[in-house]
Amino acid sequence: MSKPLLLSGLSDLVGRYDVILSDVWGVIHNGRESFPPATGALAxxxxxxxxxxxxxxxxxxxxxxxSQLDDLKVPRDSWSVFVSSGDATRLLLSARAPGPAWTIGPDRDAPLYEGLDLTFTTTPDDAAFISVTGPYDDETETAEDYRGRFEAALTRKLPLICANPDLVVQRGDRLIPCGGALAQLYAQMGGEVIMAGKPFAPIYGLCLGEAEALLGRKIDRSRVLCIGDGLPTDVKGANDQGLDILFVASGIHGAETIGADGLDAEAVERLLAAQGLRATYAIADLVW
Incomplete structure (x- = not known):
């Protein structure tokens, strides 16, 4: 497996790619503040x-x-279009209307269901499927808090649709559990899990479609660069889609890859090899 090429900045790749598909959380902000060098590079x-x-x-x-990006001071000129796992998941949910759906997640994720003609239940007893966006309270809960509730769902063989495949996300200096952690537990318990976000194909199809609309032409996939900090989502997704990937080491894997002298290239290589993944390039933080 080839080693990732270490970059000094995104400017090293000018002329090599036409389009960037960039991850957000961990690359351009940490949930509390944006990273001006990263947003400046994308702009x-x-x-x-x-x-x-x-x-x-x-x-x-x-x-x-x-509006969340605006609140975090991510400049609008640093991105052309935004595609979310929620966008891709809405297609899965609409195909299962009217449900009912047993929903798990905080109130802030309610926009996921707007206009889908779904009905809802608060328990698995009357549900046709489960829809997970994340823990109800990601500051205090872990996936294990849902084991008992999932046991009841498994007896009814309910499929689980997860709108956020991330296992964790960086919030400030903490790692917070995401919907993917709940989905992982449900799958380990024997349940059926369905996802459309990274690393799965549907979200990449939406992104490339948006890019082609902006360019006004068909995209050469060899000239598309993905950027991300998550191995099981960003890197695996790019690998599965045959797209090049710039791995940003200081994100959720920063504790393993960033040392006192900056990026530890050997640590990055070991981390990738342990998961059977490949990164085309690596950088400590996204800069120009």
């Missing part, structure tokens, strides 16, 4: 090279996340 790429499509495992429709 410059967009101005001088081509479209920047933000590809996020946020479980809400992309339009519902724009």
């Amino acid at each position: 410059r790429w967009r101005a001088e090279v081509g479209p920047v499509v933000l590809i996020s495992n946020a479980p809400r429709p992309s339009a519902a996340v724009h």
